Amino acid sequence: MITDTSPLRNPTLSTSARTFIQHRSLLFKSIRTGWFLLLAAFIASCQPSSSSTDTPPPSEESAIIENKGSDTLVNLALAWAEAYRRLAPDVRISVTGGGTGTGIAAMINGTVHIANASREMKAEEKTAAQANGINPVEFTVARDAIVVVVNPRNPVNQLTLQNISDIYTGKITNWNSVGGEDRPIVLLSRESNSGTYVYFLERVIRMNQKKSDLLFSPETLLMPSSEGISSEVRQNPNAIGYDGLGYVTADMKTIAVAKDHSGPHVLPAIATVNDGSYLISRSLYMYTAGQPSGKTAEFMNWILTDGQALVIKLGFVPIVK
Amino acid sequence: MLNNKSSAPKSISSFEFAIEAIIRVLGFSTIGFVLLIFLFLLKEGVPFFYKTDLINIFGTRWYPTFDLFGTLPLILGSVAITVVAVIMALPMGVATAVFIREIAPGWVREILKPMIETLAGIPSVVIGFFGMTVIAPMVRETLGVATGLTIFTGAVTLAYMALPTMISVAEDALDTVPKNYRDAALAMGATKWQTIRHVVLPAARSGISMAVMLGMGRAIGETMTVMMVTGNAARMPLGLDALFKPIRTMTATIAAEMGEVAGGSIHYHALFGIGIVLFVLTFFINLAAARAIFQKRRKGGLR
Numbered sequence: 194m195i196t197d198t199s200p201l202r203n204p205t206l207s208t209s210a211r212t213f214i215q216h217r218s219l220l221f222k223s224i225r226t227g228w229f230l231l232l233a234a235f236i237a238s239c240q241p242s243s244s245s246t247d248t249p250p251p252s253e254e255s256a257i258i259e260n261k262g263s264d265t266l267v268n269l270a271l272a273w274a275e276a277y278r279r280l281a282p283d284v285r286i287s288v289t290g291g292g293t294g295t296g297i298a299a300m301i302n303g304t305v306h307i308a309n310a311s312r313e314m315k316a317e318e319k320t321a322a323q324a325n326g327i328n329p330v331e332f333t334v335a336r337d338a339i340v341v342v343v344n345p346r347n348p349v350n351q352l353t354l355q356n357i358s359d360i361y362t363g364k365i366t367n368w369n370s371v372g373g374e375d376r377p378i379v380l381l382s383r384e385s386n387s388g389t390y391v392y393f394l395e396r397v398i399r400m401n402q403k404k405s406d407l408l409f410s411p412e413t414l415l416m417p418s419s420e421g422i423s424s425e426v427r428q429n430p431n432a433i434g435y436d437g438l439g440y441v442t443a444d445m446k447t448i449a450v451a452k453d454h455s456g457p458h459v460l461p462a463i464a465t466v467n468d469g470s471y472l473i474s475r476s477l478y479m480y481t482a483g484q485p486s487g488k489t490a491e492f493m494n495w496i497l498t499d500g501q502a503l504v505i506k507l508g509f510v511p512i513v514k
Numbered sequence: 515m516l517n518n519k520s521s522a523p524k525s526i527s528s529f530e531f532a533i534e535a536i537i538r539v540l541g542f543s544t545i546g547f548v549l550l551i552f553l554f555l556l557k558e559g560v561p562f563f564y565k566t567d568l569i570n571i572f573g574t575r576w577y578p579t580f581d582l583f584g585t586l587p588l589i590l591g592s593v594a595i596t597v598v599a600v601i602m603a604l605p606m607g608v609a610t611a612v613f614i615r616e617i618a619p620g621w622v623r624e625i626l627k628p629m630i631e632t633l634a635g636i637p638s639v640v641i642g643f644f645g646m647t648v649i650a651p652m653v654r655e656t657l658g659v660a661t662g663l664t665i666f667t668g669a670v671t672l673a674y675m676a677l678p679t680m681i682s683v684a685e686d687a688l689d690t691v692p693k694n695y696r697d698a699a700l701a702m703g704a705t706k707w708q709t710i711r712h713v714v715l716p717a718a719r720s721g722i723s724m725a726v727m728l729g730m731g732r733a734i735g736e737t738m739t740v741m742m743v744t745g746n747a748a749r750m751p752l753g754l755d756a757l758f759k760p761i762r763t764m765t766a767t768i769a770a771e772m773g774e775v776a777g778g779s780i781h782y783h784a785l786f787g788i789g790i791v792l793f794v795l796t797f798f799i800n801l802a803a804a805r806a807i808f809q810k811r812r813k814g815g816l817r
Contacts, residue, residue, distance in 0.1 A: 292774040377660040384746075385579045386774035408577055411587070414663060414745035414760050417770050421646075421742075428651050431660050 258489055261289045262296020262309030264419070265337060265389060265437045266477050270309055272503045273496055280495070284488050292386055300482050301325055306489050308480040311337065312392060322482075329480045334496055336510040338438040338461040338474040339393055342423075342445040344430040349373040351449040351458035354472060358398050360433060363410030368431070380413040381422045381434035392475055393435055438466075439508035466510040474510070555793055559786030566780060571787075576748035576762070578771060578781045585788060587748045591761040592792070594751040595665050595744065596734045599672035603729055606673070607680030608715075608722060614681070615688040616710055634678035642742035645671040650743055659758040663745030666757050671739050676729035683728055687721020688714060720806045727803035731796055734765075741766035764788045 260270055267290035274286035293310045300308035301322045314322075314329060322329050341357060343349060349372055352360075359365040360378055368376045383390045399405035416422045422434040426445050434445075438461055441447060449458035450472055457470070465471035485493050501511040563571065566583055573584030610630075614623050649670060650662030657666075691714050699709040715722070745760025748767075768785050775782045 294774045294776065298776065379661040384770050385577070386771055391579065408575075408580065408582075411575065411749040412747050412760070414661065414747045415762070415770070416746070417741055424646065425661070425663070429654060429661055 256283055256285060256488060258284060258286045258307065258492060259299075259305040260286055260307040260309065260479075261291060261299050261305045262307075263293040263311040263477070264290040264387065265311040265439070266309040266335075266479075268439060269335060269477075269504065269507050269509055272507055273500050276500070276503060277492060277495060281488075281491070284492065286492070294386065297329075297480065300329065300480055301327060303327065303482065306481060306485075307493075310478040310480060311389060311475070313478065314480060327482045328484075329482060330484055332479045332481070332493055332497065333476045333512055334479050335477045335501075335504045335512060336466055336474055337477050338466045338471055338510060339389065339396070339435050340438050340441050340461045341433065341435050341448040341450065341473070342426050342441055343433050343448060344426055344428075345444065345446045346430040347373060347446065349448070350446075351451065353451045353453055353456075353458075354397060354400055355453065357448075357450070358400055358407070361393075361398050361409055361413065362407050363412055376431050378433060379425075379429060379431040380410060381425055381432055382409055382413045382415055383419070383422065383436070384415050384417055389435070389437060393473075396473055396475070397435075437508075438510070441508070463505060463510050467513050476512075477509070552793065555786060555789050559783060559788075559790040562780065562783035562787030565783065574750050576767070578775075578784060581780065583780070583784045584748075585764075585784075585791065587750050588762055588764045588767050588788060589791060590751050591665075591744075591748075592734055592763040592765065592795075594756070595668050595672060595740065595761060595763060596730055598665060598669035598757065599676060599733045600726060600730050602669055603673035603676045603680055603733075604726060607677050607725065607729065608684050610677070610681045611684035611688055611725075612710055612715070615685050616706075616714065630678050630681055633674075638675065638736060638738040639742075641671050641675060642739040645739060645743035653758075657758060661745060661760065663743055663760050664758045665744065665751060665761045668740050668744040668761070668763075671743055672733040672736055675736060675739065676732045679732050680725045680729040683725035684718070684722050687718040687725065690721065691717045720809050724803050724806040727799055727806060731799045731803070734792070734799065735796060737765040737769045741769055746770065764792050768792075 260274065267288060270288045274288050277284065277286060293308075293312055296305065296308035297310060297314060297318050299305040301318065302325070308329075314331070319329065341352065347368065349368060352371060356365070356371050360371070361380055361382075363380075365371060366378055368374055368378055382393070394407075394409065395401065398409065399407050414425070416425065416434075419436050419440045422436055423440065423442060423445060426432045426434045447461060449460045451458040452472060459465050459471045461471045461473075466474045479493070479496070481489060481493065484490075497512070504511040562583070570581075570583055572586055573582065574586050575582045575584040576587055610626075614626055618626065645667060646663075650664075650667050652662070653659065653664060653667050653670075654662035695713050695717055696709055699713040700706075704712070740763045744763065744766065746762045746766055747760040748762040749759065750756075751759070751761050768788055771781070772785055775785060
């Protein structure tokens with residue numbers, strides 16, 4: 194910005210004295226610009242806190258839709274944003290990850306229009322939203338199956354929910370207890386702040402029992418990203434991991450899951466998730482601050498109808514009407 | 515400029531005064547910043563210590579989602595990985611410093627020194643990625659352990675990162691040993707190795723212990739690398755076999771969990787509480803390093 198208009202670029206200036214003067218003026222100019230920017234940043238940083246009470250949530254008639262939250266949903270949300278931009282070029286949608294909690298907090302604080310969530314809003318989050326004058330509205334936008342993965346060299350193909358629970362609580366520590374080779378089991382999990390972690394704990398380890406106080410074994414490796422899990426599963430034949438169906442690649446082996454030994458072992462697939470026979474699946478949500486209107490409402494409508502075609506492409510499961 | 519000749523001295527002196535004042539303020543502001551950071555840490559971290567009962571704080575289970583805040587595995591994890599890293603880095607660092615200062619011919623030294631400085635400039639995430647994709651599988655396959663994401667792997671990468679600091683500080687320490695000492699030893703008929711082993715190294719002892727302290731400070735504060743290669747399992751590192759098992763450090767815990775913690779919750783204060791523990795630990799390490807410098811000065815850099 195400064196250098197474009199700078200006299201230093203002028204080829205007619207040649208003497209060192211003049212250059213020096215130009216330098217100084219440039220320096221002062223940039224200092225002044227710096228102060229100005231600083232001031233502007235300061236004013237901008239003051240803005241949200243002062244305006245959050247008297248202006249309505251930013252969703253109304255705005256051509257920019259801010260969308261933030263679950264890392265599980267982020268790829269899908271990006272695909273939706275890109276496809277929707279081709280349909281409605283005047284609407285700009287920005288998508289960020291960071292986790293369900295982050296997204297919901299941002300929606301409560303009024304900094305985003307849509308929060309992506311891989312779990313339902315907690316009661317305390319709802320109260321916090323209401324305290325801020327925001328009435329969150331829930332949309333179920335897709336379904337997700339949590340897939341248990343192992344290394345392709347591991348001969349184990351199927352496990353019961355009880356098996357997986359015992360493995361992750363540290364009761365079973367060798368693959369030969371579940372029909373595999375004599376190898377130690379290395380447990381992989383997402384970080385404890387991930388929505389997937391909480392869901393896996395409640396649905397699989399505690400097997401939906403509210404009173405259960407089972408926890409992940411302290412030996413569990415908490416990986417900071419989905420990529421951390423897949424890279425370890427790919428190269429370590431001892432490893433067992435879990436992640437969203439959307440993140441499973443062909444070089445990992447998915448495990449067929451059964452309720453108990455008598456029950457059928459079901460592989461995760463779109464059909465088995467939709468008919469409910471694959472046990473470890475959940476809904477994915479988007480929350481808007483209040484009933485959406487204008488562009489946001491159009492966008493949400495599109496997601497729930499035509500947008501569902503993209504869900505399959507990204508390895509998630511579309512909602513059944 | 516030439517027209518202002520008469521008024522020049524006055525404006526120069528006031529100019530210099532302004533520059534000096536700015537430099538002075540900047541110099542003292544460092545102290546202010548450290549104090550402010552410490553106050554902020556205290557303000558955010560101290561509530562953890564009175565809002566949570568001590569049995570929980572010094573427990574062995576770190577499950578912040580379920581209000582279990584046992585910090586012991588994290589503290590021991592950081593300490594274990596730092597100690598192992600320093601044990602690995604110390605012989606290599608001192609040997610390299612001895613080689614550069616005492617043995618290597620001039621041109622080798624000219625090549626080695628900038629190379630070591632380059633080593634210091636490699637971003638930790640790059641080393642972490644290298645550790646995750648190359649060292650960890652290697653450790654698992656050659657040592658036959660369950661997973662390659664272990665204390666050992668983390669310590670190898672940390673040792674690598676602490677080396678440049680240790681080498682240059684140890685080298686400075688060797689540099690301060692007077693030439694007379696070496697001459698005297700050689701004149702007494704000592705070989706080069708005997709001179710290094712029995713005269714130069716003992717004389718540089720305090721400088722070398724400072725190198726250890728600074729390397730330690732580097733290792734205990736490292737975050738990205740340990741988060742990528744140590745597996746982040748909050749288990750107690752007890753027994754020798756723990757060396758080849760995963761661990762979770764204080765730094766990795768703060769980095770991994772701070773992003774999504776609800777502001778003002780106990781978990782949030784707990785992370786700052788861990789920050790205080792880390793601050794105190796590094797403070798004592800730096801204090802020990804400063805003491806080593808002080809002793810060296812007092813004894814004239816000889817012993």
